[in-house]
Amino acid sequence: MTRTKTERRIFTLGVILSFVFGTATISNAMHIMEGYLPLNYCIIWGAICIPFLVAGFFSIKKTISKHRKTLLILVMVGAYAFVLSALKIPSVTGSSSHPTGTGLGAILFGPSAMAIIGIIVLLFQAILLAHGGLTTLGANTFSMAIAGPFVSYAVYKICRKMNVSKSVGVFFAACLGDLFTYCVTAVQLAMAHPSEVGGFTASLIEFLGIFAITQIPLAIIEGLVAVVVMLGLESYAKPELTELGYMGV
Amino acid sequence: MTKNAKIVIALLFLVVVIAVTPLLLIHDSEFGGADGAAEEIITAINPNYVAWADPILxxxxxxxxxxxxxxxxxxxxxxxxxxxxxxxxxxxxxxxxxx
Known part of the structure; x- marks a missing residue:
């Protein structure tokens, strides 16, 4: 990926900002009062997101300028994430959760582009729906818009390397990206709220029990829906998918 | 019907089955959000913890x-x-x- 000079500068700035905020708060951690510990984590996770968001911004900018006609697909992929993250589906644990919808876009547009799409969805939900939150935006962006999409992207690439068919690859990519998002959420919560007995591990098991187990059937649903959408796009948006490097590879 | 159309219908049917099965199997639950369940765990781990920010709307x-x-x-x-x-x-x- 070639970047212009200004783009490189802004990206570097993002990385520096990330480190400055990230390390500054870590070293301050001991001085933060009891009730404010999570603020610490809010800032760290937010800081970690910055470089990804910057890279995502340029990735989308590049896609739009170089592959103008794929803009419609990008918008559709964003709308897809919007729909899926609004659907709270019942699960085997007796709780409900919602899919993320970010895996599909990651396969087509690369994982960093989804950081931007994901944060838009999260902002909408945090501001209007009291779902998620502005203080936890960083942590949620990291799990849903960065960690999940990167796993989806990697899983898809690995599947293709192993000569697995496209549809099966899409299924595993979307499914595992979705599941991983909620595993990251559990880790984030366990880090911020270690149990008095058993510490981080005990908390992690508790949180994984809620988030990961609830998510398993939903992750399968997300995988299946992603395959359906991709089949549709394969038959109606061949030129765009070819331009994005999805077809024929 | 084309092969793709058949696959799509089968997949969507499977989606519905996966979503509906918990509703049929579990009767004593309201299927509240997993985030609400997480709130309860946080309170159990650290009873003194007070959420320090509220949703704006x-x-x-x-x-x-x-x-x-x-x-x-x-x-x-x-x-x-x-x-x-x-x-x-x-x-x-x-x-x-x-x-």
Missing amino acids: EPPGGETESLLFCLQAGLGASVFGFGFGYLVARKKYKKKDDN
């Missing part, structure tokens, strides 16, 4: 909240459907021009 009740979630899904679905409609029509009329 909290829907007054379940009805308003479901309205907003519907709007989100509706907006997304209309954009998505518009895109797909465009693509399908493009393919259809391109073929006619070629003939």
Whole structure:
């Protein structure tokens, strides 16, 4: 990926900002009062997101300028994430959760582009729906818009390397990206709220029990829906998918 | 029916089955959000923990909240459907021009 000079500068700035905020708060951690510990984590996770968001911004900018006609697909992929993250589906644990919808876009547009799409969805939900939150935006962006999409992207690439068919690859990519998002959420919560007995591990098991187990059937649903959408796009948006490097590879 | 159409219908059927099964198997649950369950765990781990920030706009009740979630899904679905409609029509009329 070639970047212009200004783009490189802004990206570097993002990385520096990330480190400055990230390390500054870590070293301050001991001085933060009891009730404010999570603020610490809010800032760290937010800081970690910055470089990804910057890279995502340029990735989308590049896609739009170089592959103008794929803009419609990008918008559709964003709308897809919007729909899926609004659907709270019942699960085997007796709780409900919602899919993320970010895996599909990651396969087509690369994982960093989804950081931007994901944060838009999260902002909408945090501001209007009291779902998620502005203080936890960083942590949620990291799990849903960065960690999940990167796993989806990697899983898809690995599947293709192993000569697995496209549809099966899409299924595993979307499914595992979705599941991983909620595993990251559990880790984030366990880090911020270690149990008095058993510490981080005990908390992690508790949180994984809620988030990961609830998510398993939903992750399968997300995988299946992603395959359906991709089949549709394969038959109606061949030129765009070819331009994005999805077809024929 | 084409092969793809059959696969799509089968997959969507499977989606519905996976979503409905918990409702049929578990009767003593309201299927509350997993985030609410996490809140309970945090309180159990650290009873003194007080959430230090509140949502800026909290829907007054379940009805308003479901309205907003519907709007989100509706907006997304209309954009998505518009895109797909465009693509399908493009393919259809391109073929006619070629003939």
